[in-house]
Amino acid sequence: MNKFISIIAITGLLCAQAFSADKPNIIVIMADDLGYGDISCYGATALKTPNIDKLASEGQRFTSGYCSASTCTPTRYSFLTGTYAFREKGKGIAAPSSPLIIPPETFTLPDLLKNAGYQTAVIGKWHLGLGGKEGPDWNGDLKPGPREIGFDYNFLLPTTNDRVPQVYVENHRVLNLDPKDPLWVGKRKPSPDHPTGISHRDTLKMDWSHGHNSTIHNGISRIGFYTGGHAARFRDEDLTDKWVEKSIEWIEANKDQPFFLFFASHDLHVPRMPHERFQGKTPLGFRGDAIVELDWGVGELMKTLDRLNLAENTLVVFCSDNGPVMDDGYKDGALEKVGDHRAAGPYSGGKYSVYEGGTRTPFITRWKGRIKPGISDKLVCTIDLAASFASLTNTKLPDDACLDSMNVMPSLLGKTNTKGRESLIQQDNGNAGNYGFLVGDWKLQRHDKKRTRNLKVAKKLDNTPVPKFQLYDLSKDPAEKKNVIEQHPDVAQRLKKQLATLIEKGRSR
Numbered sequence: 001m002n003k004f005i006s007i008i009a010i011t012g013l014l015c016a017q018a019f020s021a022d023k024p025n026i027i028v029i030m031a032d033d034l035g036y037g038d039i040s041c042y043g044a045t046a047l048k049t050p051n052i053d054k055l056a057s058e059g060q061r062f063t064s065g066y067c068s069a070s071t072c073t074p075t076r077y078s079f080l081t082g083t084y085a086f087r088e089k090g091k092g093i094a095a096p097s098s099p100l101i102i103p104p105e106t107f108t109l110p111d112l113l114k115n116a117g118y119q120t121a122v123i124g125k126w127h128l129g130l131g132g133k134e135g136p137d138w139n140g141d142l143k144p145g146p147r148e149i150g151f152d153y154n155f156l157l158p159t160t161n162d163r164v165p166q167v168y169v170e171n172h173r174v175l176n177l178d179p180k181d182p183l184w185v186g187k188r189k190p191s192p193d194h195p196t197g198i199s200h201r202d203t204l205k206m207d208w209s210h211g212h213n214s215t216i217h218n219g220i221s222r223i224g225f226y227t228g229g230h231a232a233r234f235r236d237e238d239l240t241d242k243w244v245e246k247s248i249e250w251i252e253a254n255k256d257q258p259f260f261l262f263f264a265s266h267d268l269h270v271p272r273m274p275h276e277r278f279q280g281k282t283p284l285g286f287r288g289d290a291i292v293e294l295d296w297g298v299g300e301l302m303k304t305l306d307r308l309n310l311a312e313n314t315l316v317v318f319c320s321d322n323g324p325v326m327d328d329g330y331k332d333g334a335l336e337k338v339g340d341h342r343a344a345g346p347y348s349g350g351k352y353s354v355y356e357g358g359t360r361t362p363f364i365t366r367w368k369g370r371i372k373p374g375i376s377d378k379l380v381c382t383i384d385l386a387a388s389f390a391s392l393t394n395t396k397l398p399d400d401a402c403l404d405s406m407n408v409m410p411s412l413l414g415k416t417n418t419k420g421r422e423s424l425i426q427q428d429n430g431n432a433g434n435y436g437f438l439v440g441d442w443k444l445q446r447h448d449k450k451r452t453r454n455l456k457v458a459k460k461l462d463n464t465p466v467p468k469f470q471l472y473d474l475s476k477d478p479a480e481k482k483n484v485i486e487q488h489p490d491v492a493q494r495l496k497k498q499l500a501t502l503i504e505k506g507r508s509r
């Protein structure tokens, strides 16, 4: 090779590297209801999650990684819009027939990545509503939906696995829907003899404990009623296999350009009904088996990246949409079999709560060759991914968008001489007005409703009176057991003011 050609070759190589460094593929894996202590690299001993552990050992494992809410819809809303969900009404847990809650004109994280030249897809649980004001047209075009807010492709569990209907949505349509057997979805019993979890309780393969007693499908009664669409209905046991199959297909088809995949696992949301090959694999019952199933899915995705030679050109983020819950409406033995397993690790609370266990969850980033493996205590949140990806891909974030998303890219990449977020507002559901506010080691709780939920069994909801304000020193008391508001009135005052200002200002960026 003469000198001239070799210089061109080297320059070409450098350019190729620079290009791939700026626009790595991005996969965000969001688990459902997975707690801080639920996987082995975060301390679980009752089960093993070798694939997620491997991801953590090859990347950064965050000890202060958060989702923005302790329920699903607001976390997903904030992840995709970069704005706290409590800022507007109607961003709480979405009903089966909810319209799309992200207005199509909103500038979203997938919009941002499209501007950066990415192909974008969401595969798995959606739970952000579909359709216009009148809600989803299950037999027609389901739009607006993901494709109207920046995704090129979607393959969805449209609501949650415990909410009707149990069908897949591919792009704008219910998959395999036979027009001769239209889908009807509603809030009321469609006929007096419609079998429900109450009338046919003895036929169920998994009993319900609260709610979840309407239409029966696959031997499990659900939230809401539906009829028809029989050819389109899925088996709960097959969901993870389907997410993996569709993701591999989509990655293979898009491997030659930068891609962004939002892999939204339904595991371990109720009804926990993992595939037969995972049932009984852990001493924790189906809740633990669903974690092992989730881990398997992560492993399949990583194997695909290795097989396609993409691991060094793909940033993987692993996170959860809210903290853990034991009994979330079905008698699957989670509570009875929990033993010494601490689903929220050392933290109190879980799903629905503003205690740390509600939003402090596993959070891992891996980009082989770019992220130095290690453990990070930087404060990062799923809401920050928008601003962080904007910085990574050198793409402009409009000033009036992603109002609470902070650029924590250096922290996500494991840089040590950098700061994470300075503070974070945690919320429970919708704009109910229960907040956690983190600043350094201080944690303020503000309960506008002055009520909280029973944290162990969500049976007794909203019935425990709590003081409006509480203050905790997480450095000494990570479990938020000792309210020190009386001892530190000055700190409490400062945090109260700071929180009120961030709420009132309408933005924090």
Ligand code: NG6
Pocket (backbone or CB within 6 Å): 032, 033, 071, 072, 073, 093, 127, 160, 162, 210, 211, 212, 223, 269, 270, 322, 328, 329
């Ligand atoms: C609650 C459901 C719960 C779960 C949750 C949403 C009842 C009694 N409880 O209303 O089972 O579906 O909504 O979970 O119906 S989330 O992870 O999608 O936010």
Ligand code: CA
Pocket (backbone or CB within 6 Å): 032, 033, 071, 072, 269, 321, 322
């Ligand atoms: Ca959830």
